[in-house]
Amino acid sequence: MKILVPVKQVGIIDEDYEIRDDGKNVDVDFLDYEINEWDNYSWELALNLQETYGEAVEIVPLTVGPDEAEDVLLNCLAKGGERGIRVWDDALVDSDSMAIAQVIAKVAEHENADYVLTGTLSSDHSFAATGMCVAGLLNWAHAAVVSKVDITPDAQQITVNRELEAGIEEEITVESPAVLSIQLGINEPRYASLRGIKQAKAKPVEVMSHKDFGLTDAEVGEMGSLSKVRKMYAPEHSQAELIEGTVAEQAKRIAEIVKELKGDT
Amino acid sequence: MARDSKHDILFEPIQIGPKVLRNRFYQVPHCIGAGSDKPGFQAANRSLKVEGGWAAVNTEYLSIHPESDDTHRLSARLWDEGDVRNLRAMTDAVHKHDGLCGVEMWYGGSHAPCMESRCTPRGPSQYASEFETMTYCKEMDLDDIQMVQGYYVDAAKRARDAGFDIVYVYGAHSYLPLQFLSPYYNKRTDGYGGSLENRARFWIETLEKVKQAVGDDCAIATRFAVDTLIADAGVEVERDALKFVKLADDFVDVWDVNVGDIAEWGEDAGPSRFYLQGHQLPWQRFIKQVSKKPVLGVGRFTDPDKMAEVIRSGQLDIIGAARPSIADPFLPEKINQGRVDDIRTCIGCNVCISRWEIGGPPMICTQNATSGEEYRRGWHPEKFPKAGSDDSFLVVGSGPSGSECARVLMERGYTVHLVDSGEKIGGSTNSIATLPGLGEWGYHRDYREVQLDKLVKKNKDSQIALGVKPLTVDDCLEYGADKIVIATGASWNTDGNNALTHDPVEGIDTSTPTHLTPEQVLEGSKPIGKKVLILNCDPYYMAPSLAQKLTEDGHQVTVASGVSLGNYMHFTLEAPNMHRMMHELGIEVIGDVWASKAEANRIQLYPIFGDGYRREYRGPGKLPRRENTHFDWHEFDSLVVCTGRHSNTELYEGLKTRKDEWAENDVKGVYVIGDAWAPKLMADATFDGQRLAREIELDDPQHPKPYRREVAVWGAPHMPGDTFEIEYES
Numbered sequence: 001m002k003i004l005v006p007v008k009q010v011g012i013i014d015e016d017y018e019i020r021d022d023g024k025n026v027d028v029d030f031l032d033y034e035i036n037e038w039d040n041y042s043w044e045l046a047l048n049l050q051e052t053y054g055e056a057v058e059i060v061p062l063t064v065g066p067d068e069a070e071d072v073l074l075n076c077l078a079k080g081g082e083r084g085i086r087v088w089d090d091a092l093v094d095s096d097s098m099a100i101a102q103v104i105a106k107v108a109e110h111e112n113a114d115y116v117l118t119g120t121l122s123s124d125h126s127f128a129a130t131g132m133c134v135a136g137l138l139n140w141a142h143a144a145v146v147s148k149v150d151i152t153p154d155a156q157q158i159t160v161n162r163e164l165e166a167g168i169e170e171e172i173t174v175e176s177p178a179v180l181s182i183q184l185g186i187n188e189p190r191y192a193s194l195r196g197i198k199q200a201k202a203k204p205v206e207v208m209s210h211k212d213f214g215l216t217d218a219e220v221g222e223m224g225s226l227s228k229v230r231k232m233y234a235p236e237h238s239q240a241e242l243i244e245g246t247v248a249e250q251a252k253r254i255a256e257i258v259k260e261l262k263g264d265t
Numbered sequence: 266m267a268r269d270s271k272h273d274i275l276f277e278p279i280q281i282g283p284k285v286l287r288n289r290f291y292q293v294p295h296c297i298g299a300g301s302d303k304p305g306f307q308a309a310n311r312s313l314k315v316e317g318g319w320a321a322v323n324t325e326y327l328s329i330h331p332e333s334d335d336t337h338r339l340s341a342r343l344w345d346e347g348d349v350r351n352l353r354a355m356t357d358a359v360h361k362h363d364g365l366c367g368v369e370m371w372y373g374g375s376h377a378p379c380m381e382s383r384c385t386p387r388g389p390s391q392y393a394s395e396f397e398t399m400t401y402c403k404e405m406d407l408d409d410i411q412m413v414q415g416y417y418v419d420a421a422k423r424a425r426d427a428g429f430d431i432v433y434v435y436g437a438h439s440y441l442p443l444q445f446l447s448p449y450y451n452k453r454t455d456g457y458g459g460s461l462e463n464r465a466r467f468w469i470e471t472l473e474k475v476k477q478a479v480g481d482d483c484a485i486a487t488r489f490a491v492d493t494l495i496a497d498a499g500v501e502v503e504r505d506a507l508k509f510v511k512l513a514d515d516f517v518d519v520w521d522v523n524v525g526d527i528a529e530w531g532e533d534a535g536p537s538r539f540y541l542q543g544h545q546l547p548w549q550r551f552i553k554q555v556s557k558k559p560v561l562g563v564g565r566f567t568d569p570d571k572m573a574e575v576i577r578s579g580q581l582d583i584i585g586a587a588r589p590s591i592a593d594p595f596l597p598e599k600i601n602q603g604r605v606d607d608i609r610t611c612i613g614c615n616v617c618i619s620r621w622e623i624g625g626p627p628m629i630c631t632q633n634a635t636s637g638e639e640y641r642r643g644w645h646p647e648k649f650p651k652a653g654s655d656d657s658f659l660v661v662g663s664g665p666s667g668s669e670c671a672r673v674l675m676e677r678g679y680t681v682h683l684v685d686s687g688e689k690i691g692g693s694t695n696s697i698a699t700l701p702g703l704g705e706w707g708y709h710r711d712y713r714e715v716q717l718d719k720l721v722k723k724n725k726d727s728q729i730a731l732g733v734k735p736l737t738v739d740d741c742l743e744y745g746a747d748k749i750v751i752a753t754g755a756s757w758n759t760d761g762n763n764a765l766t767h768d769p770v771e772g773i774d775t776s777t778p779t780h781l782t783p784e785q786v787l788e789g790s791k792p793i794g795k796k797v798l799i800l801n802c803d804p805y806y807m808a809p810s811l812a813q814k815l816t817e818d819g820h821q822v823t824v825a826s827g828v829s830l831g832n833y834m835h836f837t838l839e840a841p842n843m844h845r846m847m848h849e850l851g852i853e854v855i856g857d858v859w860a861s862k863a864e865a866n867r868i869q870l871y872p873i874f875g876d877g878y879r880r881e882y883r884g885p886g887k888l889p890r891r892e893n894t895h896f897d898w899h900e901f902d903s904l905v906v907c908t909g910r911h912s913n914t915e916l917y918e919g920l921k922t923r924k925d926e927w928a929e930n931d932v933k934g935v936y937v938i939g940d941a942w943a944p945k946l947m948a949d950a951t952f953d954g955q956r957l958a959r960e961i962e963l964d965d966p967q968h969p970k971p972y973r974r975e976v977a978v979w980g981a982p983h984m985p986g987d988t989f990e991i992e993y994e995s
């Protein structure tokens with residue numbers, strides 16, 4: 001059984017940040033990077049399966065991203081797994097969930113994967129769509145927001161729990177192969193040890209391009225995307241004010257504010 | 266990052282007499298344990314602050330004459346040429362960084378016990394000091410007044426010659442000028458007593474003489490306790506201080522104003538347990554209303570917004586600071602660079618002060634482990650030597666010691682994994698900071714948390730792992746770290762083991778429902794009954810803090826103590842208000858007792874001095890005194906066992922016993938720091954972490970390398986040109 005786990009490097013925004021000149025994204029100078037939180041859980045799930053079933057399970061982390069994104073693969077490989085895959089090409093810039101899913105689906109086919117375990121969503125863009133797009137492209141069974149799962153190698157069917165609104169859970173059966181998007185809290189992700197981090201550096205990461213899978217530039221990047229960012233901006237926040245002083249002073253200030261708001265200053 | 270414009274006001278220069286302060290950050294006089302006898306320590310500690318942005322720094326209180334000798338406590342001295350030479354080291358070092366340098370000229374009167382000089386101090390009237398209750402002063406006649414004023418003038422000239430820019434006449438903390446001013450001390454009926462004008466005369470004349478002598482070269486400052494907090498028995502701000510300031514204003518270039526006296530000087534150096542930032546402003550703010558001169562004041566100012574607000578609102582002109590400058594010598598520079606989140610905020614524990622109160626040892630600081638180590642160990646608070654190897658580290662435990670060690674190792678460029686079973690960095694600090702009044706102690710954790718979060722982002726191989734299962738010996742061995750640092754802290758004893766008997770107390774067992782450790786109280790893991798008895802043998806804050814917490818939670822609390830309750834809090838100046846609090850809350854204290862045995866709901870206590878006072882040899886196995894026969898049972902619903910602590914050594918000892926497996930696991934060394942080494946002050950645990958991280962390249966980093974000592978050197982006489990041979994009068 002082979003499990004492919006797509007993981008993503010996400011940007012963490014500084015307190016003070018600026019929007020890119022084209023107004024479509026945050027300026028990279030203001031970003032720190034880390035692994036998408038959800039992907040720690042999907043990778044942990046894969047690690048647990050591998051530990052339970054040993055050689056019968058192969059787990060492979062995949063990321064679609066530039067050189068720097070390889071850190072997230074090292075992150076995963078420091079905890080387990082023997083090899084990773086990174087797909088990148090400049091044509092992949094500004095891909096949306098669908099365009100990225102094109103790539104992931106091709107890798108899944110190429111790898112003969114039985115399961116694709118994605119995170120429920122990524123903390124930067126919060127589309128929560130990539131996993132389900134992959135399932136659609138592969139025409140596989142799928143389950144989103146998975147909070148519990150029981151996978152055994154060679155099983156034709158697996159049982160999964162999905163988290164719904166208001167704390168309600170739904171238990172469903174899913175045919176294999178399948179794409180599952182994994183929810184936070186499904187397990188307790190481990191930390192890498194120093195030994196793991198050292199060993200990860202020696203593990204192979206295969207670097208490929210979308211073209212290696214027969215995808216054209218038109219199928220990825222902005223052109224291959226179903227959505228387009230038109231504008232990114234910080235919405236105006238209302239102005240809170242801490243009112244200090246004696247009760248009388250505070251009352252006076254409140255009266256002033258009411259007047260200001262009513263416009264009769 | 267750039268400075269926030271709302272802090273610009275803090276960086277405006279200001280004239281004081283013939284000198285200019287380059288900004289509004291001013292280190293007021295405070296002791297460090299250097300004085301004039303450790304010139305390297307003195308020079309390094311103060312000049313570092315000027316490097317960190319302070320416009321002016323001062324010596325500690327500086328004795329002007331052997332008649333003002335505070336031994337066993339350590340002041341600076343400017344008695345002679347030998348002192349001038351030594352203090353020049355400080356002025357030279359400070360001037361290299363373009364700061365101003367001041368002395369605080371001090372004459373103690375009866376508060377100075379003169380235990381070294383064996384002089385007899387003089388005062389406005391004769392009384393025993395309320396601080397040094399064995400010491401009386403001689404009431405000054407008019408000749409004495411002239412003479413003592415002459416001491417100030419001579420010392421001021423020596424200060425100028427040593428290169429000082431600011432010369433103080435020190436009249437806060439109940440020292441001589443204030444003794445004249447305050448009717449609490451001054452009972453005279455001549456021209457120096459009686460009316461306020463008369464009581465002010467000594468101080469004003471002294472200022473005038475000092476100004477005349479050195480006023481062209483030096484700014485004249487005076488430190489003035491504008492209210493001694495005993496109402497009309499002493500100095501009151503609105504009644505006395507405003508008049509005095511008007512009378513003396515012409516002879517002063519800068520006013521340094523605070524409140525309080527010497528016996529309870531924690532009212533000035535207010536511990537965070539009782540006082541917030543700016544706690545003296547309700548008194549200090551009056552002075553600017555009557556003075557034409559710049560006014561500076563203290564109040565554990567750590568927050569730049571508050572500082573700017575205090576100046577903008579016209580309450581003070583200059584921000585004075587002692588403790589904030591100790592905890593972070595680079596505070597002004599960090600504000601200037603817009604790095605406010607990098608400030609190491611003083612937690613207000615007053616452990617720095619405890620060392621002066623104890624009398625002699627160099628100052629230490631809970632937040633700043635490099636404090637006092639600038640010269641003798643060469644530690645700079647913001648600069649770290651580059652890593653000496655590629656070694657990677659596993660640090661187990663993120664309390665004060667482990668988090669400091671990890672931080673400094675990371676600053677040095679090492680790869681570090683900091684691992685803790687807690688969900689938050691800080692270890693025991695997390696629960697200690699929940700005790701009444703100790704919230705600000707959490708700044709110790711916050712500083713390290715913020716710094717570690719930044720550092721870990723700079724090295725992707727480093728990691729902070731929180732909320733993980735406690736590591737086993739096998740986990741540590743297999744972790745892949747070259748070096749392992751164990752910082753697993755300490756726990757309270759569960760069986761009543763204590764410093765008096767060095768044995769458990771029969772029947773105490775905190776695994777039973779009615780006996781609790783302090784940790785169990787803090788965790789809230791066990792129900793606690795109405796009637797609580799705290800059995801205490803710890804000399805610091807835990808028993809009083811728990812007593813306060815439990816009383817406030819509605820319990821009826823008695824403390825039975827075998828040691829002086831909260832004894833160390835005398836040294837941190839927390840004791841007076843702690844006692845007031847205990848009294849106000851109706852907490853009963855049974856002192857000088859220990860426990861012979863305990864049951865589920867009662868404990869048997871005996872007086873520790875209940876055995877006979879006559880000692881005689883009575884043969885083997887027999888006490889050489891009459892045995893105590895006095896025992897009393899005391900009932901409780903819950904017993905809190907605050908009797909002592911022990912290191913959590915399981916992991917360290919486990920690793921030590923498997924030393925033969927280190928090499929095969931590529932482990933080069935295993936070290937233990939902080940409370941896990943031996944329970945100690947948070948300041949010392951933090952120091953351990955910093956020290957190990959700085960000395961990790963040594964062959965045996967577990968044990969500190971020698972530091973540079975500053976001692977009198979045989980063959981080098983103190984006075985230039987003097988001899989050093991043994992000579993007797995003939």
Ligand SMILES: Cc1cc2nc3c(=O)[nH]c(=O)nc-3n(C[C@H](O)[C@H](O)[C@H](O)COP(=O)(O)O)c2cc1C
Pocket residue numbers: 293294295296297324325326369437438488523533534535563564565566585586587588589617618621628
């Ligand atoms: C360790 C220490 C030693 C002190 N020694 C002196 C001293 O020698 N002379 C003096 O006038 N004040 C002394 N003080 C009091 C401080 O100058 C200051 O008034 C007090 O600490 C309040 O300021 P802060 O809140 O900024 O710490 C000392 C304070 C500390 C913390």
Ligand code: SF4
Pocket residue numbers: 588589591592610611612613614615616617618629630631632633
């Ligand atoms: S020892 Fe405590 S009170 Fe003193 S400066 Fe350091 S943190 Fe502040």
